[in-house]
Amino acid sequence: MNDAEARAPRDVRGAPPARDFELSCPVPLPPGEQVLLGHGSGGKLTAQLIRDLFVPVFGGSELRRLGDAAVVEVGGQRLAFTTDGFVVQPPFFPGSNIGELAVNGTVNDLAMMGARPLFLSAALILEEGLPMEVLGTVVASMASACERAGVQLVTGDTKVVERGGADGLFVTTSGVGIVPEGIDVGPDLCRPGDAVIVSGPVGSHGVAVMSRRAGIEFEAEVESDSAPLTSVVQAMLGAGRVRCLRDATRGGLASVLNELAESSGVSITVEDRAIPVLGPVRAACEMLGLDPLYVANEGVCVAVVAPEDAGAVLEAARTDPLASSAAIVGEVGTGPATVRLRTALGTTRPLLMLAGDQLPRIC
Numbered sequence: 001m002n003d004a005e006a007r008a009p010r011d012v013r014g015a016p017p018a019r020d021f022e023l024s025c026p027v028p029l030p031p032g033e034q035v036l037l038g039h040g041s042g043g044k045l046t047a048q049l050i051r052d053l054f055v056p057v058f059g060g061s062e063l064r065r066l067g068d069a070a071v072v073e074v075g076g077q078r079l080a081f082t083t084d085g086f087v088v089q090p091p092f093f094p095g096s097n098i099g100e101l102a103v104n105g106t107v108n109d110l111a112m113m114g115a116r117p118l119f120l121s122a123a124l125i126l127e128e129g130l131p132m133e134v135l136g137t138v139v140a141s142m143a144s145a146c147e148r149a150g151v152q153l154v155t156g157d158t159k160v161v162e163r164g165g166a167d168g169l170f171v172t173t174s175g176v177g178i179v180p181e182g183i184d185v186g187p188d189l190c191r192p193g194d195a196v197i198v199s200g201p202v203g204s205h206g207v208a209v210m211s212r213r214a215g216i217e218f219e220a221e222v223e224s225d226s227a228p229l230t231s232v233v234q235a236m237l238g239a240g241r242v243r244c245l246r247d248a249t250r251g252g253l254a255s256v257l258n259e260l261a262e263s264s265g266v267s268i269t270v271e272d273r274a275i276p277v278l279g280p281v282r283a284a285c286e287m288l289g290l291d292p293l294y295v296a297n298e299g300v301c302v303a304v305v306a307p308e309d310a311g312a313v314l315e316a317a318r319t320d321p322l323a324s325s326a327a328i329v330g331e332v333g334t335g336p337a338t339v340r341l342r343t344a345l346g347t348t349r350p351l352l353m354l355a356g357d358q359l360p361r362i363c
Helices: 003-007 044-058 061-065 098-111 132-149 204-214 230-237 252-264 279-288 307-318
Strands: 070-074 077-086 116-127 152-161 169-178 195-198 242-247 267-271 301-305 327-333 338-342 348-350
Touching: 044 061, 061 070, 077 098, 098 116, 098 132, 098 169, 098 230, 098 242, 116 132, 116 230, 132 152, 132 169, 195 307, 204 279, 230 242, 230 301, 230 307, 242 252, 252 267, 252 301, 252 338, 301 307, 307 327
Parallel strands: 116 152, 267 338
Antiparallel strands: 070 077, 077 169, 116 169, 195 301, 195 327, 242 301, 267 327, 338 348
């Protein structure tokens, strides 16, 4: 036995582990690199992981579009399909919980492709010792969220892991919806001159979770904005040419804008004063040292709209109570792919993609 063989890992009987296959990775990942919390932040590390590992390995033109859901054709019918995992900590926070969040998050991913969500599945990973009362509350919240969103949860799975293996519970949901004829939206369709619309105040969800996580109470409680956005999206789609829709979740508004700029090869300039932020959220962000433009949302979407239809689409969105504070916040320009924020002083500064893990475990 040579030195290399002696140092190789061995099973309980002292034999080297069997190799059923040789791992061949086409991605030049640095040796010894490990997964970090930032890889799940929705920012630069997440984008790098998707671009450098998942897309090259799995390929496919639809995956490469990097939309909130995939749009596939089956029997002449266009279907939107998505899946999402929820590991938010803590699982209960002001205004919502992990169960309702899982339903709304998946419904919204379908809605961002212009689809009418229809059916969901759910997989629950439960930790041994989780109180049945907690599980019952989460499941009841999921059922209520499905009813509100007009979808049915039709199948699922349950697994249990040892104590300490799941922080109580994790939820994975998948969803299917129908994309009506004539609807075509995607992150690669933004064009110079388009208007950028935000459907509501940003940052509420992330601040609600962080306040509970940190045990901080504010004079005015900040609640998660978790809600199904199907009705808002359908109103906008019916009012004019909507080119792109994105759910501004992990990484917040700033990261979503950077994703759109990169996918479409355009620049985007947004006005700081035009972006709606609730007063208590802004104050909480100042206290916690956060930028609300990078804080997660679960009931806010970004719409990129043809300039001639921007006013009509905005007014249509505002007819829905969930988007009564919708606003035109910026404009798409020519490339290169950059995002700039125009401040109240009239100066501009780069609005970069989230680099680290400002808010890990937020959804």
